[in-house]
Amino acid sequence: MVNYPVHVLRKSYRGSKLAIRQKTNERNGIAAELESYINERIKEQEEETKVYLYYRIASATGYPLELVRDILFGVDGGHNGFTARKPADIDGSE
Numbered sequence: 001m002v003n004y005p006v007h008v009l010r011k012s013y014r015g016s017k018l019a020i021r022q023k024t025n026e027r028n029g030i031a032a033e034l035e036s037y038i039n040e041r042i043k044e045q046e047e048e049t050k051v052y053l054y055y056r057i058a059s060a061t062g063y064p065l066e067l068v069r070d071i072l073f074g075v076d077g078g079h080n081g082f083t084a085r086k087p088a089d090i091d092g093s094e
Helices: 018-044 054-061 065-075
Strands: 049-053 081-085
Touching: 018 049, 018 054, 018 065, 049 054, 054 065, 054 081
Parallel strands: none
Antiparallel strands: 049 081
């Protein structure tokens, strides 16, 4: 189960090939967008726990499902999505 805030892993490339560096930077930009999107959804969620499915995230963000799954799989998810827990103190209601 994932806790708020979610952190999406970034890749690094320190080689000299410009094409690979650009692709890595693009992927990291998408990872940052997905991280922001997910954290906003968790912040807004009413339930203590909620399942987030990759196909719904892909649909909402406009990125291909396989890319979303590939980037977010490291967040501690399964093949279809992940479960996130919203701490009670996130909105000051504790």
